[in-house]
Amino acid sequence: MISDFARGVARGALTMALTAGAVVGAASAAQAADATAGKLSISALSFAQPTVNSTAGAVADDLTFTVKNQNRHATTVVGHVTIRMHDVAQNAYIGHEQVVQFSYGNTCCGPVQYVSGTPQESTYTYTFVVPQYASSSAVTWDVTKITLDDGIGDTATFGAAKLQPFGASIATTALPDTSGPSLQSVSLYQNGAPMRPFVYVGAGSADVVYSFDVQDWQSGFWKGTIKLAGPAGQSVTTQFEYTTSDWSTGASCGIFSGGSTPYQFECGIVSTLPAGAAAGNWRVAQITLFSNSGAQSTYKNPQSQSVTVTSDTALSASGFSVSPNPVDNWRNDVTTNLTFTVTGATKGISAVYVDTDNGCPQWGNASVAPDGTVSVPLRMYTSSDGCTITGIAIVDGAANAAVYGSRYLNAPDPGLSISRIPDTTPPHATSATLSQTSVPFSQLSSTYVQLTIHADILTAPINGVGYYMYDANGNVVSQAFGGTGQLADGSVTISLWLPYWQLTPGVYTIGFDLTDAGGLRSFYGEIGDPRSQPVPGGPLVFTITDDSAAA
Known part of the structure; x- marks a missing residue:
C-alpha cells in the first residue's frame, strides 16, 4: 500500500x-x-x-x-x-x-x-x-x-x-458503504468435462479452482480470501483481488476475465495445496469479501462441491492394460476393456471414472472379477482412429481415491492408448459394369446410367468413388466424385453425369478410382495416370448412337 x-x-x-x-x-x-x-x-x-x-x-x-x-x-x-x-x-x-x-x-x-x-x-x-x-x-x-x-x-x-x-x-x-459484497454460486471449476472432484498431491503441490459470483452494487468489489479445510486440521487460505489492466478496460478476478465493472463479477480462484497435504476430503470452509470501501462480509461453509485429495498411497492400482488393442472399428463401433488390479481398497471398489480423448469413452460401470481384476469397458467409435486414456480415478467404499493419467496434474500416468488396426491394402476392384452401355442421342437427356464396381471386402471399407468419361481422343467429357458406402457384397455405385448439350454420338470409355476409409486409393482405366490399372473384365465402354442418321 x-x-x-x-x-x-x-x-x-x-x-x-x-x-x-x-x-x-x-x-x-x-x-x-x-x-x-x-x-x-x-x-x-x-x-x-x-x-x-x-x-x-x-x-x-x-x-x-x-x-x-x-x-x-x-x-x-x-x-x-x-x-x-x-x-x-x-x-x-x-x-x-x-x-x-x-x-x-x-x-x-x-x-x-x-x-x-x-x-x-x-x-x-x-x-x-x-x-x-x-x-x-x-x-x-x-x-x-x-x-x-x-x-x-x-x-x-x-x-x-x-x-x-x-x-x-x-x-x-x-x-x-458499510455492507460487504454478496456471494453466489460457489462451485468447483475444472477446465474440461465431465467434472472430476479429485486432486493428486504427491511430491509436488496441486491446484484446486473454485468459481463464484460476487456482487456489490454500491462501491464495488475489491478483494477477498478463500479458505479450504482438509483432514487433520489442515487448511489453505488464498488471497484474491479484482484487478484491471493498465493498458485496457479489461478486468479479471483470479483466472477469469471479463468486463470493466467491479459491481458484478465472476471469480476463478486457484488455491494451491502444498506437497504432503492430507489425503481425504477438502472443502470450502470460508470466503471473505471486501468492498471497494473496505466493508467486509464473511461466508462460512458456503454450499459447494468438495474435492478428494490423494497421493495414491492408501489406495493404489497397477497392471494397467487394454484388450483388445488394436481394435477393428473400421466398420462398426467396438468395445475394448481397460483392466487393472487394486491394492488397499476398503469396503471394495465403489466407482471407477475413465476419461479419454478422441472418441473412445467409458461405456459402462466397472466390474471386478473373482481374481480381483477390475475391468472397465470403453467404446471405440468408427470415427476414431486412435485415442489416449487421459485419466483414471478409482474410489473405494470408504471414499478413498487413487488417480492416474495426465488429467490429474503430477499423478502417475500409465501411458495407455488405443489404436485401430492398420489399413495397409488399398481397395481392389474385381469387376465393373454399367447399367446401360448404349443409348440413342435423342434419349440422352432422359437417360440414367449407373456405374457399379465390385470390390473385395478388405480392412477398411471403401468410402469414396470417382469416375472419368473419355471421348475417342482421350479428352475428359464428364467426371464426378463423391462419398459412398461399400455394401455387404463389396459393391459401390456412382451415377454418370451425361451433359447432353455437349456430348455427340460416338464411343466413350470410363475410368474410375476408389478410396477407402484409411485414405488408400486405387485407379482403374484412367487415361494418363501411371497409377492406373486395367479395368477388371475389360474396358468400360458407353456408346451414344446417332438415331437421326438411322432415320
Whole structure:
C-alpha cells in the first residue's frame, strides 16, 4: 500500500520532477524543474473541482495535467495516471487503484484526451467520475502516481508525495458503504468435462479452482480470501483481488476475465495445496469479501462441491492394460476393456471414472472379477482412429481415491492408448459394369446410367468413388466424385453425369478410382495416370448412337 503523505500545501502552478527535492514557489517552478529534473517532468496538475459532494450520485471532475520533455528529439509521450481513495479518518488508502492510460495526440479513444501541445510540452484531460459511495462520508480521491515514457529511452515515475503539492486531490463528501459484497454460486471449476472432484498431491503441490459470483452494487468489489479445510486440521487460505489492466478496460478476478465493472463479477480462484497435504476430503470452509470501501462480509461453509485429495498411497492400482488393442472399428463401433488390479481398497471398489480423448469413452460401470481384476469397458467409435486414456480415478467404499493419467496434474500416468488396426491394402476392384452401355442421342437427356464396381471386402471399407468419361481422343467429357458406402457384397455405385448439350454420338470409355476409409486409393482405366490399372473384365465402354442418321 502506498505510504501516507502530507496534505494542505497550497495549490498552484508548481513544477515537480523525478529528482526534485523541494517544493518551490509558483513564479520559479518551471525554471527550478528544468534546472534540477530529468528530461521528463510534470509542470501542472489539478482537478477542476477540488471539493465535491457525491451523496446524490456520482460526480464528474476533470483532471488536467501538463507533461514536459527536455529531449527535443522525442516525438511522443505515453504514460499512466493512478487515482485512489484515501479515507481521512483512517488515514489509509482503501480499494482499487484506478489506472488510466494516456498518449500524445490521442483525441479519439480512451479515457484521457490529448488537449494541445508538442511532445516537448503537452496537456491532457481526464474526466474522473467520483463514486457516490466510499469508505466513509469524508474521503479524498488522490492522484497517487504518474508514469511517463517518451519512447526513446527516457522514463519517469512520480509518486504521491511529489504529486500532492500540485493539489492532486478531490475532497469528497460521500455516502458510506458499510455492507460487504454478496456471494453466489460457489462451485468447483475444472477446465474440461465431465467434472472430476479429485486432486493428486504427491511430491509436488496441486491446484484446486473454485468459481463464484460476487456482487456489490454500491462501491464495488475489491478483494477477498478463500479458505479450504482438509483432514487433520489442515487448511489453505488464498488471497484474491479484482484487478484491471493498465493498458485496457479489461478486468479479471483470479483466472477469469471479463468486463470493466467491479459491481458484478465472476471469480476463478486457484488455491494451491502444498506437497504432503492430507489425503481425504477438502472443502470450502470460508470466503471473505471486501468492498471497494473496505466493508467486509464473511461466508462460512458456503454450499459447494468438495474435492478428494490423494497421493495414491492408501489406495493404489497397477497392471494397467487394454484388450483388445488394436481394435477393428473400421466398420462398426467396438468395445475394448481397460483392466487393472487394486491394492488397499476398503469396503471394495465403489466407482471407477475413465476419461479419454478422441472418441473412445467409458461405456459402462466397472466390474471386478473373482481374481480381483477390475475391468472397465470403453467404446471405440468408427470415427476414431486412435485415442489416449487421459485419466483414471478409482474410489473405494470408504471414499478413498487413487488417480492416474495426465488429467490429474503430477499423478502417475500409465501411458495407455488405443489404436485401430492398420489399413495397409488399398481397395481392389474385381469387376465393373454399367447399367446401360448404349443409348440413342435423342434419349440422352432422359437417360440414367449407373456405374457399379465390385470390390473385395478388405480392412477398411471403401468410402469414396470417382469416375472419368473419355471421348475417342482421350479428352475428359464428364467426371464426378463423391462419398459412398461399400455394401455387404463389396459393391459401390456412382451415377454418370451425361451433359447432353455437349456430348455427340460416338464411343466413350470410363475410368474410375476408389478410396477407402484409411485414405488408400486405387485407379482403374484412367487415361494418363501411371497409377492406373486395367479395368477388371475389360474396358468400360458407353456408346451414344446417332438415331437421326438411322432415320
